[in-house]
Amino acid sequence: MPDPPYTPGQRRTVDNMDNRNEVRDFLTTRRERLTPEQAGVPFFGGKRRVKGLRREEVAMLAGMSTDYYTRLERGNLTGVSHSVLEALARALQLDEAERTHLLDLAETANTPTQGRSPRRTANRTTVRQGVQRILDTIHAPAYARNGRMDILASNRLGRALFADALGSGASFNLARYLFLDPRSQDFYPGWQTVAADCVAALRTYAGRNPYDRALTDLIGELSTRSEPFRTWWATHNVKLHHTATKTMHHAIAVDLELTGEALQLPGDPDLTIITYTFEPASHTEQALAFLASWSPQANAASDQHARSGRGPASR
Secondary structure: OOOOOOOOOOOOOOOOOOHHHHHHHHHHHHHHHOOHHHHOOOOOOOOOOOOOOOHHHHHHHHOOOHHHHHHHHOOOOOOOOHHHHHHHHHHOOOOHHHHHHHHHHHHHHOOOHHHOOOOHHHHOOOOOHHHHHHHHHOOOOEEEEEOOOEEEEEOHHHHHHOHHHHOOOOOEEHHHHHHHOOOHHHHOOOHHHHHHHHHHHHHHHHHHOOOOHHHHHHHHHHHHHOHHHHHHHOOOOOOOOOEEEEEEEEOOOEEEEEEEEEEEEOOEEEEEEEEEEOOOOOHHHHHHHHHHHHHHHHHHHHHHHHHOOOOOOOO
16 A cells, blocks of 8 residues: 655654554554455445444454454454464455564564563664675675664765765764755655655564664654654554665766665674665666766765864754
């Protein structure tokens, strides 16, 4: 289901990451988007007073009692079996990302309180030397990020591509750039799609790591400072990012059409390498070649700026 466009003036309540609230809102929004026709439920005309399916219709499709489904939709997944979750996923026609999110929410609901703590590796601010070496061997823009969209390391072309977002630093947060830096809307001509996908990815990560304090702080900051973020966060949409084609408008290389490929690292499960590919003999290939030749000059200027003792340029 496509993400709704952001319209200025919309206001939604942004929920915290309490598990019962997350379950309730996720199941409710999935039920409300599914029509009787889509679900194959007989409809005999007349005015329906509910948006989407009724609870009893979801219960019938999932093979459970209405009372039991109502308990689930109210946020109580304690003790629910895997087979019940799978039946519910089929009834609500969840895609791969949504099904995974539901299983993550159920795992959190059934994790003992003493086991509820952020992953030890989730708060890293740097990457292993081996990861940086992998990035440096890629002859295309590439970076490593965590689930909170912190760009922790990049290769030379990656730094040149995201020069505005990086400024004079070595890392940045992609979500903050998208929602708090107006230049991102020039950099991404398809900003609405990129931004909505970013929110969906953060929601997916929140399902796996609901007790990540840094994530909670990030969501709170973006919810307070960005109405588009607040609106999309309230949709509870989730997405698994494997590959996506984007157009980027770079100040030096102009328009680039790049396909991002997500590579998982078994030794660093909290990290994802994103590398951008392009069509051979295309304008994008030529533009990146120019960007590669320009990059050393930009890096040298940045180093000289830092040695001069001046702080980062105001952004």
